[in-house]
Amino acid sequence: MKILTKSILFGLLLVSCYSLKAQDTKQTEYLSKIGVVDSLFSEVLNENRKIYIQLPENYNQNNSEKYPVVYLLDGEILLPTVANIHNFYSGGFMPEFVLVGISNAKHRTRDLTPTKIKTKYGMPFNEENGESKTFLKFFESELIPYIENNYQVTNYRTLIGHSYGGLFVVNTFLNQTNLFANYIAIDPSLDWDNQHLLKEAETKIANLNLKNKALFMSLSGQLHMQNSAITINNVM
Incomplete structure (x- = not known):
């Protein structure tokens, strides 16, 4: 399974140099063509959340074969890229998996940031956050x-996120380590709330059971992100 995570990570480095863009109609049409557009009403969030699912070529809901599953934050934006990478590495180079893209279009900052802030870079910050x-x-x-109840998947899970999504990945790694086997953080916004997660990592890392767990991080040219990532690398 290390091949799976490393191959996905390599491909997502292509994504880390670009900003996330708003979803449009063409994107939705493309997502529906390459996989399944599903939705789930969440009592926790009190809203309907759209999910985009890419299934292996030989996937059959009626047979006994099950696949590892990769959960991708900002799925409405990043899923086509990851799906194309998976297709590129197909043919024995990369294990087949079920790819689940979660939409974060409406409440991205709220959902993906761990603590509440009122200012950012010295300016008032009024966007809903910290949940x-x-x-x-x-x-x-x-x-x-x-x-796991509706698709042929195993409990071998990978979580991928970019920017605030990467922040969510690292936060989950620190606080719910057993939920996923692999954590891939692309340009994680570790500067959030005066590097709150870095300070948390200093006290938590030593006490985590990291057997059979993997955390991968990638960086682009943003210096403030690099400094944060270098710090967490020292902690680990």
């Missing part, structure tokens, strides 16, 4: 059970 604990509860109690 990743609730979003993680949605993952654990609703999304993962839904996927």
Whole structure:
């Protein structure tokens, strides 16, 4: 399974140099062509959350074969890229897996950031934020059970996120280590709330059971991100 995570990570380095863009109609049409557009009403979030699912070529809901599952934050934006990477590495170079893209279009900052802030870079910050604990509860109690009950997947899980999504990945790694086997953080926004997660990592890392767990991080040219990532690398 190390091949799976390393191959996905290599491909996602292509993504890390670009900003996330808003979803449009063409993107939705493309997602529906390459996989399944599903949705789940969340009692935890009190809203309907759209999910995009890419299935292996030989996937059959009626047979006994099950696949590892990769959960991708900002799925409405990043899923086509990851799906194309998977297709590129197909043919024995990379294990088949079920790819689940979660939409974060409406409440991205709220869902993916771990603590509440009122200022950012010295300026007032009024966007709803700091509720990743609730979003993680949605993952654990609703999304993962839904996927495992309705699709042919194993409990071998990988979580991928970019920017705020990467921040959510690192936060989940620190606080719900057993939920996933692999954590891939692309340009994680570790500068959030005066590097709150880095300070948390200093006290938590030593006490975590990291057997059979993997955390991968990638960086682009943003210096403030690099400094944060270098710090967490020293902690680990």
